[in-house]
Amino acid sequence: MKIRSFLKRRLVSKETEAVVDKIPKPVGSFGYDAWGFNTEAYKIGISLFRPIYEKYFRVEVTGLENIPEDGRLLLIANHSGQLPIDGALIGYALATSPHAPRAVRAMIERFFPKAPFIGNILNEVGAVLGDPVNCAKMLDREEAIVVFPEGIRGSGKPWSQRYKLQRFGLGFMHLAVQTNTPIIPVGIVGCEETMPTLFHLNGLAKLLGMPYLPVTSPIPLPAKVHLHFGKPMVFEGPIETEDDAAINVERVKDEINTLIQSGLEARNGWFS
Amino acid sequence: MSEVEKPEVLITGAGGALAQNVINQLKEQYRVVLVDFRRRVQFDEGMSSYRVEYNKRGFEDIFRKHDIQAVIHLGRMGLYESTHRNRYNHNVLGTQRLLDLCHKYDVHQVIVLSTFFVYGASPYNSALISEDQPLKASELTMDLVDSVELENLANIYLWKYPELNITILRPCNIAGPGVLNSMSLLLSNSLAPVLIGFSPMMQFMHVEDIASAIVVAFKENHPGIYNVASDDWISYQEAVVQCGCTRLLIPSAPEGVPLRISKMLGLKAWPSYLINYYKYPVVIDGSLFNKTFNYKPKRSLDDIFSYYREKKALGIL
Numbered sequence: 001m002k003i004r005s006f007l008k009r010r011l012v013s014k015e016t017e018a019v020v021d022k023i024p025k026p027v028g029s030f031g032y033d034a035w036g037f038n039t040e041a042y043k044i045g046i047s048l049f050r051p052i053y054e055k056y057f058r059v060e061v062t063g064l065e066n067i068p069e070d071g072r073l074l075l076i077a078n079h080s081g082q083l084p085i086d087g088a089l090i091g092y093a094l095a096t097s098p099h100a101p102r103a104v105r106a107m108i109e110r111f112f113p114k115a116p117f118i119g120n121i122l123n124e125v126g127a128v129l130g131d132p133v134n135c136a137k138m139l140d141r142e143e144a145i146v147v148f149p150e151g152i153r154g155s156g157k158p159w160s161q162r163y164k165l166q167r168f169g170l171g172f173m174h175l176a177v178q179t180n181t182p183i184i185p186v187g188i189v190g191c192e193e194t195m196p197t198l199f200h201l202n203g204l205a206k207l208l209g210m211p212y213l214p215v216t217s218p219i220p221l222p223a224k225v226h227l228h229f230g231k232p233m234v235f236e237g238p239i240e241t242e243d244d245a246a247i248n249v250e251r252v253k254d255e256i257n258t259l260i261q262s263g264l265e266a267r268n269g270w271f272s
Numbered sequence: 273m274s275e276v277e278k279p280e281v282l283i284t285g286a287g288g289a290l291a292q293n294v295i296n297q298l299k300e301q302y303r304v305v306l307v308d309f310r311r312r313v314q315f316d317e318g319m320s321s322y323r324v325e326y327n328k329r330g331f332e333d334i335f336r337k338h339d340i341q342a343v344i345h346l347g348r349m350g351l352y353e354s355t356h357r358n359r360y361n362h363n364v365l366g367t368q369r370l371l372d373l374c375h376k377y378d379v380h381q382v383i384v385l386s387t388f389f390v391y392g393a394s395p396y397n398s399a400l401i402s403e404d405q406p407l408k409a410s411e412l413t414m415d416l417v418d419s420v421e422l423e424n425l426a427n428i429y430l431w432k433y434p435e436l437n438i439t440i441l442r443p444c445n446i447a448g449p450g451v452l453n454s455m456s457l458l459l460s461n462s463l464a465p466v467l468i469g470f471s472p473m474m475q476f477m478h479v480e481d482i483a484s485a486i487v488v489a490f491k492e493n494h495p496g497i498y499n500v501a502s503d504d505w506i507s508y509q510e511a512v513v514q515c516g517c518t519r520l521l522i523p524s525a526p527e528g529v530p531l532r533i534s535k536m537l538g539l540k541a542w543p544s545y546l547i548n549y550y551k552y553p554v555v556i557d558g559s560l561f562n563k564t565f566n567y568k569p570k571r572s573l574d575d576i577f578s579y580y581r582e583k584k585a586l587g588i589l
Contacts, residue, residue, distance in 0.1 A: 001513050028504035029573050030514075034399040034555050036473045036507065113395035113552065116469025116524050120507070123473075133398035133405075137557070 008040055011047040019096055020046060024070060025103045026141070035105070035134070036123030042103065045125035046095055053092045056222050057085075057190065061093050063229030069100030072181045073144040074172055075229075076252050078165055078260060079154030081191035082214045084108065084127075086155075086225075090146050090186060091126060093227055104144045107135065109152065111211055132171055139179040146186075147172045149249070156212040158199060162192040163260055168253055170245040177237035177248075184232055185252055187259025190225030193270045223270045228259040278303045281490075282340045284370070285347025286313040286321065289450025290385075293483030294344060298490075305338050307331075309347060309362065326366030335377040342381040343374055344490060348422075350453060356415045363418040364425060371429045374436055381437040383490050384426045388444050388475075388499065388556050390419050393548035399473070400557035403442070403497045415545035430495065437495045444475035444501040444556055446482050447576050458541035459580045464517035465534070465542045465550070467524040471509035472553035475501045478571035488565045501558035502569045508550060514573075515580035524551065 020043045031039040053059050067073070075094075079086060087106035094104045107130035113119045128134050130151075138145055148154055149168035157166060176183050197214040205213035233252060239245050279302055285291050286306035295304050295315060306313045306321040313321050320338065324331050326347075334340075349362040367384070374382055391401050392408030407423060409416040423440065430438040445455045455476075458464055477485075477500065485500045512519060523529050530551075534544040542550070561567060 001510055028506070030504075030506045030510060032473060032505045032507065034473065034505050036399075036505075036553070038507075110396060116467075119395075120469070120471050129396065129398065131396070131398045137398065137400045 004040055004044065007044045012043045013047065016043055016047050016050075019101060020103075023095065023101045023103045035128045035138070036120065037103070037105075037126050038124040041121070041124035042095075042126060046092065049088060049092050053089060057089065057194075057225040058222075059089055059093065059225045059227060061227045061229070063231075064093065064097045065099050066184060066229050066231050067094060067097060067100055067102065067144075068182070068232070069102075070142060072139040072142050072179060073102075073184060074139075074176055074181050075104065075144065075146040075184045075186050076172060076256065077146060077148055077186035078188055078256055079148035079150045080157065080162070080188065081220065082155060082195040082197060082212075082216060083220065084155065085194060085220060086188050086191045087127070087146055087148070089188075089191075089225055089227060094144065102144045104146050105138055106146045107131075107148070109211055111209065114209075132175060135172075135175055136179060139175065139181050152211045156197075156200065156214065158214075159196045163189075163264065165253055165257060168249050170242060170249055173235065173245045173248050173252070174239060177235050177239050182232040182234050183252060185230040185255040185259060187228040187230070187256050187263050188225065189228070189260060189263035189267060190223045190270070193223035194220040194225075196221075224267070224272060226263045226267060228263050230255050230259050279341040280305055280338050281342045281344060282307060282334065282338070283344045283346060284308070284326070285345075286315070287311055288346060289448070289452070289479050290446065290483055290486075291344075291346045292450070293480055294346070294486050297483060297487045305334065305340065307334065307347065309349075325362070326369050327361065331369065332373055335373050340374075340377060340379050342383075342490065343370065343379055344383045344486060345370060346385045346486075348385070356418060360418045360421065364421045367422050368425055371425070371433075371436070375429075375433050379436065381490065381493055382429075382439070383486060384422075384438060384440045385486070386423050386426070386440050386442045387419055388442050388501070388554055389416055389546075389549070390423050390442060391554050391556065392416075393472070393552040393554050395552050397553055397555075399553065399555040401499070401555065402557045403499055403560060413545040415543070427497070430497075434495070437493055439489050439493070439495050440497045441486065441489060441561075442497070442499045442556065443482050443485070444477055444499075444558075446479055447476050448479035448571075448579055451479050454541055454543060454546060459512065459515040459517065459577075460583070461541055462516075462518060462584065463520045464512035464515075465522050465537070465539070466509050466512065466519045467530055467547075467551050468521050469524050470551045471507040472549070472551060473505045473555050474508050474511055474553070475505055475555060476511065476573060476576050477502055477569055478576050481569035481571050484570070485561065485565070485567055488567055489561075492565055494564050496564075498561035498564065499556040499558045500561050501556045502573075503558070503562075504573050505555060506573055511573075511577065514577040516584040517580075
């Protein structure tokens with residue numbers, strides 16, 4: 001608490017404070033919500049992440065005008081780069097959006113809540129355990145949630161599989177239909193090049209209780225990242241079978257693929 | 273209404289701070305019969321009061337002697353009070369006896385106070401746990417088996433004898449003046465153990481608000497199972513700081529270390545079987561209760577914490 005006050009004094013500018021204060025985010029009397037999000041920690045997180053977003057990855061964004069200013073929302077994106085940097089980049093882009101700033105929630109792997117410090121810190125800046133009940137409850141509270149339906153299949157894929165979408169889980173589609181939530185497809189270009197991975201040390205990862213352990217660059221490389229937000233997609237139910245859900249999911253996947261391909265064509269190279 | 277015409281309500285655990293608050297809110301409209309297994313509770317003059325264990329034969333005499341219309345069952349042996357076997361006998365078998373007597377003597381309504389502990393603390397808990405989620409506390413430790421079993425028992429009677437109109441309440445952490453549960457004892461201390469790297473979200477309600485919730489559940493009578501919690505949250509470490517405690521940092525890894533340290537410390541306020549509750553969140557959703565009973569707590573988190581802070585500043589705690 002003292003540390004948080006100290007960091008806030010040192011790191012958070014008046015501009016950042018004003019940006020975050022504009023975001024409609026219901027919290028309790030001590031600034032927390034039920035999932036552990038904390039307004040002050042979020043401001044510190046945004047301030048710390050600014051140079052990474054602006055200077056290191058030099059993120060370029062298109063389609064932010066497609067994000068509605070309020071109401072429940074699922075942002076469905078491709079996952080890559082070994083670390084959950086893509087989720088943080090989407091979060092920052094939405095928090096600082098000139099159109100409609102929003103505090104987006106990211107779903108995290110089941111490994112994190114058991115990790116000292118990391119689990120709590122991720123919660124404080126808006127990340128939440130990837131769980132359908134959590135997701136449904138947050139949508140009930142009109143939150144915007146970023147979901148990577150590829151899960152670790154996407155984030156942990158090796159270099160040979162870059163920009164090839166892995167199998168999508170169907171859970172997000174059931175949730176979208178059940179809760180009448182629009183979906184924004186997001187194509188991310190550049191994160192694949194931040195940590196090119198040749199192979200994984202699966203045995204050691206299992207021993208350490210980690211989802212995977214890549215043999216890769218010791219730190220993320222400063223590849224230029226492009227985020228492309230597509231137009232809202234609305235799916236009407238009911239979903240009778242898993243095949244129905246899979247057909248809808250394929251439509252989202254196609255849309256994300258289109259956004260990725262146009263992003264790849266538009267960029268000049270990995271670092272520019 | 274004359275004293276004789278007032279309906280009779282039996283309250284167990286009458287010596288506790290929560291029960292005292294409930295009694296104060298009910299005594300004008302009801303003839304309150306007080307029962308406690310620890311001591312004979314002195315309240316207002318003329319109020320019937322008994323020291324009796326629910327498992328003993330004498331307990332039935334109270335039902336014979338009084339025309340009990342409703343029972344508010346608050347009397348439980350606390351988590352730190354005895355062995356888990358004694359707690360099981362008192363809390364589970366005693367409650368079974370109580371419910372059997374309620375059925376035998378045509379009691380029209382029973383309120384059972386349970387606890388949010390029944391959900392269990394797990395790293396994989398979602399937030400805002402609703403009443404239909406499984407009760408996983410007994411997976412953690414034998415010491416919480418009685419809490420889960422008491423719930424299961426009340427549930428069985430809820431469906432088997434609908435005429436008993438059983439309402440089960442699962443409140444979040446109860447705190448405030450006179451409360452002697454583990455959490456309140458912990459907040460009263462100057463040193464509060466915290467696990468390094470973990471600070472789960474928690475919910476607290478003032479003892480007076482929980483008493484009001486019990487009274488409204490009793491008066492409006494909508495049988496069922498309800499979480500009772502406010503729509504406000506705070507991390508554990510921030511809560512203890514707000515209460516004026518100094519954090520005592522306990523290593524959280526390897527996994528068995530905090531358990532061993534807790535056993536070594538032997539603190540009633542930080543028992544080993546509750547370690548996971550100081551590590552992982554158990555955030556419950558109180559919206560069903562609030563909506564059904566049109567209920568809103570009056571006291572804020574700061575009202576609760578300032579009680580502990582001020583008492584410490586005055587050297588009372």
